[in-house]
Structures are given as structure tokens and as C-alpha cells.
Amino acid sequence: GGSEKVLVMSFIEDSVRITDVDALRENGVDMDWLLAQVARAFGAQVFLDGFFSCDPHAGNFLVRLVGQSDDGSSLKPNSAPRGIPVLLDFGLTRELDDVTRLAFARMVVSACRNDVGSLLDAFDALGLVHLNDPDQHEEGGPGVPSVYSQLYMEAMQITRFFFRDSQPADEARSSLRAEFKARKEQRKKQKTEARTQAPPPADVEGGSGSGNSNSLQRNPMDAFPASLIFFSRMMILLRGLASNLGVRQNYLVLLRPFAEAALHRSAAAARVRMLAPRVTQPSRSTLQGSPSLEKVKEGDFRLANGKSTQSFGANEDAGQHRGLSLRIVKTLERLAALGLVEGAQVVMIKGGDRVVDIAFGRACAYTNEPVRRDTLFNAFSVTKAFSAMLLLSLVDHGMLPDGGLDQTVASFWPQFAQRVSGELARAEKESVTVRQVLSHRAGLSRACVAQLLSRPFDSLDWRAMLRAIEASEPTDRALGGASAYHAMSFGYLVGGTVEKVTHEHFSDVLR
Incomplete structure (x- = not known):
């Protein structure tokens, strides 16, 4: 009973192990560039392909030497001495559904923008927190986080630490010890504050507290998402590889273009579905239509700036007052062209009748999500x-x-x-x-x-x-x-x- 299917492997010529630093340096390989290419390759896998290797340890990489003449003795004229990373062994892999893939992308972009609200939305989508679960709120009323409030406060700090820059091994160990010490002291301070805090009243007039003494001991993450475990493993191994090779990498900067591209493409596809439901949704490609594997072979794994400058225009239902609505839309377009308006809602009511109802522009400059009539805005004071x-x-x-x-x-x-x-x-x-x-x-x-x-x-x-x-x-x-x-x-x-x-x-x- 032999199998009709076989796995064909390619032989990588002119290659060395990624840990053979002496050989790489002898061939003029830029280690910073090389490790950046590795990080970009995994950024494309996670955020664009939704399918990634979870096992990027040193043994699963080779470096193909390029820039040599045909006889292998000298460099070609005007060629940059570098090596192309070769990714091996896709045995341990993880496939992401679109919700999880886009949540990872939003997590990276939110950390870059220091946007706590968007980061919490990403955590919610990943199942790290449950923002609307009534069982996770105290008795003071709906929507009042108790045990989770400190997690919200620390969300950005935790995320930026998760995506922290790689450092040489000695520095990395020292930084990690300092971080753990600071967190231990912070937890101690929080417990002291919690013990001294007065219990909340049970009603408006100020009764006894709820008596939920176990709330501070509850684990806010009842089940850690499996996808995040594999994603964490990938990040830890990539950082460890760079650290052992003495290379400093800023992972948020390297991953951000791929995360933004994923969000932009998702928003564009959603816009197509909204405007023309019968139009076939464009397929999700990798890098500007080129397969990511081909980009790895070419040795230049980068993304062009994915930001779209397209204005989605207005979504309006004006009826007999269409002329008024068009004038308002033109005014909004002029303001948008001057950079004064990103997105807006305009409603006019006359005699109890809604004569103008316009949703204009983008709700988010990073995802190009359009403003809709039900889009929520922070009204401040x-x-x-x-x-x-x-x-x-x-x-x-x-x-x-x-x-x-x-x-x-x-x-x-x-x-x-x-x-x-x-x-x-x-x-x-x-x-x-x-x-x-x-x-x-x-x-x-x-x-x-x-x-x-x-x-x-x-x-x-x-x-x-x-x-x-x-x-x-x-x-x-x-x-x-x-x-x-x-x-x-x-x-x-x-x-x-x-x-x-x-x-x-x-x-x-x-x-």
C-alpha cells in the first residue's frame, strides 16, 4: 500500500547555517538586514497569508549566499553582498481565520499608535478579554469592569513588552530581570491599594458592599487562545534568534507594514461588498499580487506603503432634499481635501422630519473603514x-x-x-x-x-x-x-x- 503522493524537497546550493556568523561575515552578509528579512517573511505569513510556521528556531533556517560570480570566486559588479534567508521545515504550522488574523494585525498597529481602545478591541476579538460579558462586571451596574480594569490599564504596556526590540543576549537577560522586578513591585502596590479601598455601596443611598472578596484573585483569562500561544512561540523564537546573533531588531516597525496592509485590504473588500454586493470579492493576495515565496527567493521582502488616500465619499439618503444633501457633501469634500475632516455624520431635522442624513468619509485612517450612520463618535463634553x-x-x-x-x-x-x-x-x-x-x-x-x-x-x-x-x-x-x-x-x-x-x-x- 504505497502512497501516490510524495513531498518533493529542493536542494539549497551555496548556503550556510544562519548561526555560522563567521561564514556569513566572510561573505559580506549584513546580519541586521538578514534578520529583518526573516521578520518580514513571518509578518507576511501571519498578517497576509494567515498561515505561518510556529517553529522558527535556528535549525530551521539556511542562508543562501548571493552576489558571487559564476565560478563562486568574486562578487558581481554593483551587486550588494548579502544572503537570502531560506525557511525550512513547515511541520509545525498554524492557520488563522480572518477574525484572528485581523485581530493580530490590529494589535500591532494599535501598539504602534499607542491606541489603547483599538488594542482592547483586538484583545476582545482574540478572546483575551470579554468586554461585554456581564459575568465579568461587578454588581455596581452593567458595563463597569472590576477585576479587568487593571488589565485594561496595563494592556499597552504588556503588548509593547511582547513586541519589544531584540537585544544581545546579555542585555536581553538584564532587561528581562528588570521588567519582572518592576512588575512584581507593581503587583504588590496594587494589592495594597485594593486592601485599603472602601467597598462599594450596594445601592444609590449607600448600602453595604457586594462582598466579592475573590474578585482580585480571579484570573481574567479563563482560557488562553491557542492561536496566541503559537503566535507567541513564533515571536519568542524570532527574538531569541536575533538575540543570540547579537542583532537588534524593532519588531513593531518591521511588522507594522504587513499588519496595516492586512487591515487596508480587509476594509477595501468590505467597502466593495457594501457598495456592490453582487461583485465577486477580490481574493486576498500576499505582496502586491506576488506570492510571498517568490519574494523570499528574490531576497527583497518589503511592502510598499499600503495607506489608501481614496475617500469613500458619502452614503446619504436625501429624498426630496437631495440638492441640499449634495451641497453639504461638496462642502465636506472640500474640507477633506484641506485635511480638516476625515469623516463625519450630518443630520438635519425640520418639523420632525429628517431632511438630511449623511455619512461621509472614513472612520479610521488606518483601516479605511467607512463612516456609517450608526458609527459611534466620541462627543467629549x-x-x-x-x-x-x-x-x-x-x-x-x-x-x-x-x-x-x-x-x-x-x-x-x-x-x-x-x-x-x-x-x-x-x-x-x-x-x-x-x-x-x-x-x-x-x-x-x-x-x-x-x-x-x-x-x-x-x-x-x-x-x-x-x-x-x-x-x-x-x-x-x-x-x-x-x-x-x-x-x-x-x-x-x-x-x-x-x-x-x-x-x-x-x-x-x-x-
Whole structure:
């Protein structure tokens, strides 16, 4: 019972082992260039092909010497003395589905851009965290991370360490020891802070805590994704190879073009499907239409800049007001040409009818994902106006009968003043009125600023932020005098006030 199929192997002539540094140097091989080519080859495998070797140890590489004359005695004129990496033994491999492949790509690009939000989306797609799992949130309300908040804070640090530059072996060992020591000290500090933190109240009025004492001991990754294990193995072996050969490599820089190309092509294909569903989706190629293997043989494994400058234009449904919509689109196009607008949504309502509804441009310059009507934008402090209007409506409906706008906040929110330690600070907070809160004269413009700058994801824990407001002391010199913009504290001040007046959760009242 012989097999009808055989595996044919090619003999690589004029080659040496990649660890034979003396032979490589004698032949003028640039080790930095050589190892960069190796990294690029694996970047193409992972991000473009979705199929990669998980075993890039030194024994699975040869270097084919090029630039010699036919008799092998001298260099050809004007040829660069270098060697071409030859990849061997694709026995241990991993195939990636498109979701995982693009999540890896997004992880690299996000780390390069220092974009924590996009990085967390990549983690979510990989199954590292589950952003919408209600079982992984504390009882204070939906969407309030507890055990995961520190992981969110450390996500970028962890990722950049994962893709850290290679160093010579001695330096690499020293850097690794320093990193582990710093992480150990950081964990110790976090545990100390967690033990001293007050438990959250069970309801709006401030009951007992949830009693979830095991939350800090839970492992936020119940199951480590298999694809990430193999991807990690690949990165560790590549870095170890470069380290043992004394070569410094910046892997984020080397992998970024391939990751960006994968995201661009996916976005372009999605755009084709959206505009013309019957059009056959273009196949996913490797490097500008050339097979990656051929690029390896040519010895120049690089990507051209994959960024697309194409504007996706507008997606609008104007009906009888089409002329108005076209004028708005032309204005947006002029602004986009000047670099003033990347993407936008424009809606106009007249007499209860929506007369203009336009989605224009790109939601992401790196992926070319188009803006749609349901694309979410960060509105920043626009929400302050809605919060203020809600509180003013409560005053208008007589829900603050003991003084209206001039009623003190502490009269219905006692903890607002009681939780500060100093007598002077307590007296100052006892005198703060609703009018002063709404006019940014409550003296708390710097409340929580330092906390949110160092731990921005604390802002997701509504109860913890209200406790922080209660414990904050006025720092503005002219309390009740000149207005000082309460950039980060305003929403919690108004929201806490609304809750104490209505005895309902702020988000429920706002709806």
C-alpha cells in the first residue's frame, strides 16, 4: 500500500547555517538586514497569508549566499553582498481565520499608535478579554469592569513588552530581570491599594458592599487562545534568534507594514461588498499580487506603503432634499481635501422630519473603514449640556423645594461634605450650591484629575467616582467666585446630585 503522493524537497546550493556568523561575515552578509528579512517573511505569513510556521528556531533556517560570480570566486559588479534567508521545515504550522488574523494585525498597529481602545478591541476579538460579558462586571451596574480594569490599564504596556526590540543576549537577560522586578513591585502596590479601598455601596443611598472578596484573585483569562500561544512561540523564537546573533531588531516597525496592509485590504473588500454586493470579492493576495515565496527567493521582502488616500465619499439618503444633501457633501469634500475632516455624520431635522442624513468619509485612517450612520463618535463634553439640562428640569419641576438652584448640594447629599477630613474643606463643601455646580464654581475643577490621568479606566466605575467626588477637597481659591472649568468632575457632580434628588440611577433618569 504505497502512497501516490510524495513531498518533493529542493536542494539549497551555496548556503550556510544562519548561526555560522563567521561564514556569513566572510561573505559580506549584513546580519541586521538578514534578520529583518526573516521578520518580514513571518509578518507576511501571519498578517497576509494567515498561515505561518510556529517553529522558527535556528535549525530551521539556511542562508543562501548571493552576489558571487559564476565560478563562486568574486562578487558581481554593483551587486550588494548579502544572503537570502531560506525557511525550512513547515511541520509545525498554524492557520488563522480572518477574525484572528485581523485581530493580530490590529494589535500591532494599535501598539504602534499607542491606541489603547483599538488594542482592547483586538484583545476582545482574540478572546483575551470579554468586554461585554456581564459575568465579568461587578454588581455596581452593567458595563463597569472590576477585576479587568487593571488589565485594561496595563494592556499597552504588556503588548509593547511582547513586541519589544531584540537585544544581545546579555542585555536581553538584564532587561528581562528588570521588567519582572518592576512588575512584581507593581503587583504588590496594587494589592495594597485594593486592601485599603472602601467597598462599594450596594445601592444609590449607600448600602453595604457586594462582598466579592475573590474578585482580585480571579484570573481574567479563563482560557488562553491557542492561536496566541503559537503566535507567541513564533515571536519568542524570532527574538531569541536575533538575540543570540547579537542583532537588534524593532519588531513593531518591521511588522507594522504587513499588519496595516492586512487591515487596508480587509476594509477595501468590505467597502466593495457594501457598495456592490453582487461583485465577486477580490481574493486576498500576499505582496502586491506576488506570492510571498517568490519574494523570499528574490531576497527583497518589503511592502510598499499600503495607506489608501481614496475617500469613500458619502452614503446619504436625501429624498426630496437631495440638492441640499449634495451641497453639504461638496462642502465636506472640500474640507477633506484641506485635511480638516476625515469623516463625519450630518443630520438635519425640520418639523420632525429628517431632511438630511449623511455619512461621509472614513472612520479610521488606518483601516479605511467607512463612516456609517450608526458609527459611534466620541462627543467629549457635549454630554455636559444634556446633564445640566436634566438637572435644570428637576429644578423647574420643583424637585428642589428648599431653595432651587441656591439649595446646597450637601442638604440632600450629606456624604458630599461629610467624607472630607479637614474642617475648613468640609465647611466649604457644605456651602456649595446647585447653581455653583452648574456654573463650574464648585471649587472642584481639579477633583479626580490626578486619579484619572494615572488610572483613566477608573472613570468606568460610577460608584467609585462618586466616592472620589465625596472625598475631594475644594482646591480652587475663589470658591463660588470666578468660573473654573470642571472638565472631569462635572458629570459626576451633576449625576450624583440627580441621583440624590430622584433616588434613581442617573442613567435611568437621563433616559
